[in-house]
């Protein structure tokens with residue numbers, strides 16, 4: 001589906017992070033884990049759209065949180081209230097595909113997020129909270145400055161860690177995962193690939209679902225640019241599309257680059 | 260004003276000259292949530308081979324100035340899965356289906372064409388920009404003998420419309436077009452992507468894992484237009500123009516240069532409605548300029 005949505009606001013929230021809120025007029029509701037693919041400008045200078053996870057959706061308002069890292073995100077950060085943003089949505093699968101109805105009886109859902117990966121997990125947190133699931137969020141950042149919406153995340157059962165100890169615990173979140181995990185914990189993760197690899201290397205017996213990022217040409221399944229290797233039964237692998245079969249995959253089924 | 264946008268490519272009758280380019284439209288069905296597929300002149304599928312192909316290692320694609328560079332590596336589900344899983348639904352749209360095909364050997368091309376003939380596919384578009392493993396990996400596109408043999412054999416088993424998709428990396432492209440006409444191709448389509456390279460200056464490595472990729476998008480449009488025009492002047496069979504088409508204006512340039520129909524590739528990634536917008540744009544242009552038949556535009560470049 002193609003959306004043309006008005007910007008409600010597009011605010012700087014910390015050094016390089018921005019928070020974009022859009023008014024949605026269509027009768028479609030996104031699910032946690034899904035993403036949108038935004039057309040950045042009308043000229044062909046930035047030819048491809050850019051994918052961003054959904055940070056939140058409430059009362060026909062869609063939010064994303066993004067980090068300015070290059071030319072497209074720079075242009076995005078200059079857009080003003082009232083301007084229209086064209087995007088494709090709501091794309092990909094959802095974390096919810098992996099939560100069965102009986103899971104809310106156990107109190108053992110663990111979410112781990114690092115960097116901008118926290119965006120899609122926030123939406124999942126909101127959903128879990130509304131449905132009265134019990135969960136723990138492990139939120140990792142390089143420094144305190146890179147933790148955004150601190151207040152918002154404090155509402156949840158959140159353990160903060162920073163690489164330099166400037167806020168919360170010092171160290172990596174994967175370390176805390178080992179401390180709190182038990183046999184029936186269901187784990188969701190979103191973050192940079194080295195983080196996912198560290199989680200994988202813990203060799204936990206738990207079900208772990210992770211959201212992946214890859215370079216996208218279309219975002220809706222036609223260009224086959226965004227593929228990652230997923231194990232098949234016969235010890236082989238097949239390429240699956242992060243934009244279509246993903247972005248959420250069973251972490252242990254994915255063959256990571258440095259595996 | 261009544262306008263006629265119907266064009267003919269071999270035995271195919273297209274109600275308008277606009278179709279997607281292979282590899283940018285999946286197997287067609289991926290776009291059904293965006294618009295009614297029956298509006299298209301025809302559907303062109305991703306390149307199919309005799310058995311499924313995994314494709315290249317990522318990274319497979321990178322944005323470049325006004326375009327993209329890709330090395331997908333012709334990943335596809337194989338002709339049999341296409342026939343079983345995609346074709347039945349695709350046929351419901353009642354528009355011509357053009358299946359793009361390729362092989363690693365002449366025999367593989369023939370086997371794909373044979374299967375498609377059995378299920379009454381309206382047209383095949385033969386992608387010759389692939390390496391021939393039996394000849395040390397040199398591209399079919401640069402091997403006149405192989406092209407002759409390919410066409411000669413495919414004509415024997417496939418009697419509907421045959422389009423040969425030409426590579427811009429082989430010069431002069433007109434020579435190959437003439438050869439295709441001589442050996443019974445009903446049409447030639449051009450251009451496929453131009454070879455290119457993108458470099459990560461920190462790692463000093465190619466961005467694409469395959470090293471080289473194929474360039475497409477607005478960056479290649481002037482090259483494509485020139486090639487289409489040169490080929491148009493040398494052959495009588497209809498030419499299908501491809502390369503960097505983003506708007507109806509681009510499409511009309513190709514028609515004037517000599518293309519009977521056009522294909523839209525990379526633009527679909529930016530705007531999945533491009534094909535529909537181009538169709539509408541062409542119709543409006545014709546009305547505004549009092550052109551009642553699209554065929555009156557084709558090949559009218561004057562100088």
Ligand SMILES: Cc1cc2nc3c(=O)[nH]c(=O)nc-3n(C[C@H](O)[C@H](O)[C@H](O)COP(=O)(O)OP(=O)(O)OC[C@H]3O[C@@H](n4cnc5c(N)ncnc54)[C@H](O)[C@@H]3O)c2cc1C
Pocket residue numbers: 035048049050051052053054064065066067068069070071072073074116119120212213214215216217247
């Ligand atoms: C499913 C998904 C969800 C994402 N969610 C978020 C999010 O919530 N917040 C956030 O800040 N970022 C998110 N990203 C990353 C975001 O898409 C990139 O930061 C953005 O595209 C950078 O564009 P640029 O032009 O500013 O940077 P560039 O200078 O063009 O590129 C810098 C890097 O950005 C990435 N990138 C560039 N183009 C693309 C593309 N077409 N597809 C995918 N990656 C690309 C590449 O890794 C590249 O090396 C997500 C990516 C994916 C695939």
Ligand SMILES: Cc1cc2nc3c(=O)[nH]c(=O)nc-3n(C[C@H](O)[C@H](O)[C@H](O)COP(=O)(O)O)c2cc1C
Pocket residue numbers: 223280281282283305306327329331333359386424450451452474475476477479501502503504522523524525526
């Ligand atoms: C991602 C991608 C995949 C492609 N796959 C194929 C293919 O399978 N077979 C083929 O003949 N051409 C393929 N092409 C080439 C296009 O059909 C077209 O010739 C080329 O992209 C130029 O048109 P454009 O500038 O409108 O994109 C592909 C192009 C792209 C960008």
Ligand code: FES
Pocket residue numbers: 215216217218219220221222223224225226227241242243244
């Ligand atoms: S981004 Fe095009 S198939 Fe996934």
